[in-house]
Amino acid sequence: MLDKFLKDAMSVIIGKQGEDIVNLLDTKKYINEFLIAKKLNITINQTRNLLYKLSDSGLVSSTRKKDKKKGWYTYFWKIEVLKSLQFYRDILSKKIEQLQNFIKSRETKQFYACERCNVEYTEENALARNFICEECGSVFTLKDNRKFIENLKKDLDKVDKLAKTVDEEIQEEKNKIGKKREKENKKEEKEKKEARRVKLEAKRRKVKREKRKEEKAKGIIPIKPKKIAKKSSKKR
Ligand SMILES: [Zn+2]
Structure with a gap:
């Protein structure tokens, strides 16, 4: 049903080619416009014209990538289901x-x-x-x-x-x-929580370090018996 509605919507704007566009595009991932042009057997400019018309009404959306060698942009397109x-x-x-x-x-x-x-x-x-x-x-x-x-x-x-x-x-x-x-919100929340925890841990360590420095300066060097014992055992 959705497929038919999408086709009908696109066809209102670009006629029968709307059906082809729906068949070639995806609702989730972006598709390279050169691939669309090749499959429609029309030029890249004709393809872009069709897609621009659709994107004017929000039925499709695009993202672009620059070709580093040639310096031009390639567009990638996908169907906007809700807008359509x-x-x-x-x-x-x-x-x-x-x-x-x-x-x-x-x-x-x-x-x-x-x-x-x-x-x-x-x-x-x-x-x-x-x-x-x-x-x-x-x-x-x-x-x-x-x-x-x-x-x-x-x-x-x-x-x-x-x-x-x-x-x-x-x-x-x-x-x-x-x-x-x-x-996405849950994931974001989880990431924030983790970031807070890491930050807090770093702060706790810093405080500990500073406290130790302070104690050293005062001449009260805290002694960790286990570590000392290990070191001394190695020496022997
Ligand atoms: Zn008459």
Whole structure:
């Protein structure tokens, strides 16, 4: 499902090549753009153009690496799943709104048509033409919109259901990101704790060292019996 949503989202921006891009890119690791160009069998500039268009809307992101010998940059790309899903969801929202307006208009207004020329007019415009077609002179007939409205409602239902599935997918992705962040935070916390411990230990040692120095200066040299014993045993 996710794969299809991603493809649909990309295709809104770059057409059919959106499907290829989803097939070639990854959602986790970055892919070398030269590899993408080779697989798409287009030039590197054409490839970049496609990817720039997608990245303008946040559907893909990139990281670059400088080629030390040639001095140019190579870009590496990956799919931004959450952004892509949200982009797709926005499009569906617009479609839903459009359909709702369309249905409302058909339910509340009357439309007239010339059946011969297959054109239709709002009541206002039909009245302005005295209900007679300017092209062929036929009298307009009142359009029966029931079937039309029924179909629109079916379409609306379909888009509504699709939007709900996309919402679920968005939620899943957010959960995934949340878990990942939690894991990273835990790791960071652990590292901080360890750094604190090391720092504290170093400080403790320093204090000990200074104390020893001080005692030496005062002439109170602390004697560690075991060590002394070892050394003396070696000498013998
Ligand atoms: Zn006509």
